[in-house]
Amino acid sequence: MFCSLKCWSLKRSLWAFHVNTGGCNGCDIEILDAFTPRYDVERFGIRLVGTPRHADVLVVTGPVNSKTAQRLLTVYDQTPDPKFVVAVGTCAATGGIFKGAYNIVGGVDNLVPVHAYVIGCPARPESIIDAIAALIGKIEKGDVKI
Amino acid sequence: MMSESIKELILSLDSNAKFKDGKDNRLWVAIESDKLKIVLERLKDKGYNYISAISGLDQIQNGKILLLYHIMNDSPREYPYITIRIELPREDPKVSSIHDILPGALLHENEVFDMFGVNFIGHPNLGRLLLPENVRGDVHPLKKDFKDSVYEGMKK
Amino acid sequence: MTFNLYFGPFHPALKEPINFTFEVEGEQIVNVKPALGYNHRGLEKLLETKTWLQSGFVAEHICGICSGSHNGCCYQGVERVFGIEPPKRGLYIRTLVWELERIHSHLLWLGVMLHEAGFDTLFMYTWRDRELTLDLFEEMSGRRVVYSMNTVGGVRRDVTDSFLQKLKKYCDYLEERTKFYKKLVLEDSTILARFQNVGVLSKNDAISLSAVGPVARASGAKRDVRYEEPYAVYDESPYQIVLGEEGDALAKTIVRIDEMKVSLDILRWIADNIPSGDYRIKFSPMTKAPENEAISRIEAPRGELFYYFKSEGGTTPSRVKVRTPTFANVLPVVKMLEGQYIADIPVIVASIDPCIACCERITIIDKGKEGVKMITADQLRSYAKKWYEEKYKVERGRK
Missing domain, CATH: 1.10.645.10 (Cytochrome-c3 Hydrogenase, chain B)
Incomplete structure (x- = not known):
């Protein structure tokens, strides 16, 4: 009962916090694009917040490098439960074009569990919105553990 | 005639200087590392007050590290751009810092220290700039003999 | 008494991660130390x-x-x-x-x-x-x-x-x-x-x-x-x-x-x-x-x-x-920030172009009391708005 209440409360108001773990800014501006007039995801109740403590979703872009790896874990710990992670862009999924560089740890899933991957270099705003919609669908169906 | 005077000026400071005229009005000069400061100082008086970058070059085959100082002059003249090349030994490379002449070089020197391990004497806070704080010791990724495996252990 | 103010490395908008440490005296910035490398990939x-x-x-x-x-x-x-x-x-x-x-x-x-x-x-x-x-x-x-x-x-x-x-x-x-x-x-x-x-x-x-x-x-x-x-x-x-x-x-x-x-x-x-x-x-x-x-x-x-x-x-x-x-613009922004007010930090850092600006998480460490205070970029932004409102109220009052 309590779980369904949590699901119900989440699905119309996912708040996202954006973490750049060493990406090229391409995905970052596409995420921001999704919040501006043409795509406007705020109409679905999704908004960017300024601190992980207010967030339900961590939107992670870029490959994790050795300096941000520890910071990503800190941000993940600061996010209250229930929390979801969306890895935006090929780099966040696998390391992408930067794979093999000395300072790169790899994809985001090496460090934290990921609930949705958005592939693309950079990912288009449509596919980012699609991924978040898919995440909401998962929450509704109860496919993800809260 | 202006350009001759630049070459003459550098020759008067370092008689072993070697010149190469590049494309796009760039002059490539190779000088001794201990003459670097005085040459830059005199060139600054001539209006070369902008530093684009300092790039390091590891030549493992001759046991040298090369530093290239790319400087520029605002006012139009025959050589608006000069690249000054100095050679340092690969073991314990040392050169005096030029931040008191060109303050813009401060971060570039930090970067070269980080990537090549060149010691800049007189630099106010020489330390790691780009690599994580926990990487210690003689680990400099842009050296040709840098091994990923050494770094792998330090990343965690 | 000076405070240390840590700035970054993550920002809610689009910017690369960077970290600044500010030494502040009251509202004014005395000294700035930038820390780079959060985006270093080799x-x-x-x-x-x-x-x-x-x-x-x-x-x-x-x-x-x-x-x-x-x-x-x-x-x-x-x-x-x-x-x-x-x-x-x-x-x-x-x-x-x-x-x-x-x-x-x-x-x-x-x-x-x-x-x-x-x-x-x-x-x-x-x-x-x-x-x-x-x-x-x-x-x-x-x-x-x-x-x-x-x-x-x-x-x-x-x-x-x-x-x-x-x-x-x-x-x-x-x-x-x-x-x-x-x-x-x-x-x-x-x-x-x-x-x-x-x-x-x-x-x-x-x-x-x-x-x-x-x-x-x-x-x-x-x-x-x-x-x-x-x-x-x-x-x-x-x-x-x-x-x-x-x-x-x-x-x-x-x-x-x-x-x-x-x-x-x-x-x-x-x-x-x-x-x-x-x-x-x-x-x-x-x-x-x-x-x-x-x-x-x-x-x-x-x-x-x-x-x-x-x-x-x-x-x-x-x-x-x-x-x-x-x-190349990191040193100039450090120069621009010196002597300015905390409320102006977002605008000044953004003014060199946001490819580097980053002011997500700030910790204010009070050296005297050894207390740690965290504020976020949004809080800083609203703080800046309030600060300016107060300032102009005072000035209008004088007129």
């Missing part, structure tokens, strides 16, 4: 393992906002190593990409700058106009943000006549919009109050600290690669250098808006004068380079972009040095 080493043709595709991932500049500057350097000269039509299309990118980047920056000052309406306006630029990019190259238009010896794709017609229409529309933005910035009292005399960089400091791009030009220093060393087709184009005087945040805004207008003029000129013919020459991917070294500089939206290539006669470069404009 690309210079990675580029040593890529072939000459692959290098540009890696280089454009250095920055997604100025990807066309990185890509073009990298291939311009490769061409200089090989001694190749691209055909004229290729150079025209390259210039078109660079100027379109400048407009997209400046619109993006203008939005973020106004967002930092609390003017979110205009943020939405500029980003709506920016979408039109991205549409043009998509039609031209197939991608919106990282477009890989350039290649060794020209560009990857040709442009069609219908595209050029669209480009002209776009220029006419955007010209009206830039006029509107300039009028707004110059007349709105809120913007004037937040931008005027904030983060001043004097001309002497700009020169001695080697500032680049609009930051240097707003202080009156003639630093523009298009002006110093016209590359591609800039020597024929109707390019004019845009200079400011005061060097404050307002001057930086005006310089960028005026630059957009110059870019629009260049785009119109390209649409009218683009020659027909080949747009690239053939280049085989595994070609061995001659032993050579070359320097390539272009004016990216944020300032001088610098590439150095060293070839030892292989299919890959033996060393690539990249100096990005933001790296």
Whole structure:
């Protein structure tokens, strides 16, 4: 009962916090694009917040490098439960074009569990919105553990 | 005639200087590392007050590290751009810092220290700039003999 | 008593992670220490393992906002190593990409700058106009943000006549919009109050600290690669250098808006004068380079972009040095921040261009009490608004 209440409360108001773990800014501006007039995801109740403590979703872009790896874990710990992670862009999924560089740890899933991957270099705003919609669908169906 | 005077000026400071005229009005000069400061100082008086970058070059085959100082002059003249090349030994490379002449070089020197391990004497806070704080010791990724495996252990 | 104020490394908007440590005395900043490296991926080493043709595709991932500049500057350097000269039509299309990118980047920056000052309406306006630029990019190259238009010896794709017609229409529309933005910035009292005399960089400091791009030009220093060393087709184009005087945040805004207008003029000129013919020459991917070294500089939206290539006669470069404009502007922003108020930090850091600005998480450590206080960027922004409200209330009260 309590779980369904949590699901119900989440699905119309996912708040996202954006973490750049060493990406090229391409995905970052596409995420921001999704919040501006043409795509406007705020109409679905999704908004960017300024601190992980207010967030339900961590939107992670870029490959994790050795300096941000520890910071990503800190941000993940600061996010209250229930929390979801969306890895935006090929780099966040696998390391992408930067794979093999000395300072790169790899994809985001090496460090934290990921609930949705958005592939693309950079990912288009449509596919980012699609991924978040898919995440909401998962929450509704109860496919993800809260 | 202006350009001759630049070459003459550098020759008067370092008689072993070697010149190469590049494309796009760039002059490539190779000088001794201990003459670097005085040459830059005199060139600054001539209006070369902008530093684009300092790039390091590891030549493992001759046991040298090369530093290239790319400087520029605002006012139009025959050589608006000069690249000054100095050679340092690969073991314990040392050169005096030029931040008191060109303050813009401060971060570039930090970067070269980080990537090549060149010691800049007189630099106010020489330390790691780009690599994580926990990487210690003689680990400099842009050296040709840098091994990923050494770094792998330090990343965690 | 001084406090230490930690700034960064993550920001809610779009910026790269960077960290500043401020020493503050009351409201005033005494000393600033930047800490870089949160975005360090080791690309210079990675580029040593890529072939000459692959290098540009890696280089454009250095920055997604100025990807066309990185890509073009990298291939311009490769061409200089090989001694190749691209055909004229290729150079025209390259210039078109660079100027379109400048407009997209400046619109993006203008939005973020106004967002930092609390003017979110205009943020939405500029980003709506920016979408039109991205549409043009998509039609031209197939991608919106990282477009890989350039290649060794020209560009990857040709442009069609219908595209050029669209480009002209776009220029006419955007010209009206830039006029509107300039009028707004110059007349709105809120913007004037937040931008005027904030983060001043004097001309002497700009020169001695080697500032680049609009930051240097707003202080009156003639630093523009298009002006110093016209590359591609800039020597024929109707390019004019845009200079400011005061060097404050307002001057930086005006310089960028005026630059957009110059870019629009260049785009119109390209649409009218683009020659027909080949747009690239053939280049085989595994070609061995001659032993050579070359320097390539272009004016990216944020300032001088610098590439150095060293070839030892292989299919890959033996060393690539990249100096990005933001790296050169870190020391100037440190200078601009000294002596300013905490409330002005977002605006000043944003004023050099947000590719680096980052003010997500701030910890205030009170040395005397050993207490730690955390505030976020949003809190800082609302704090800044309140601070300015108070300030103007007091001033109005005096009158």
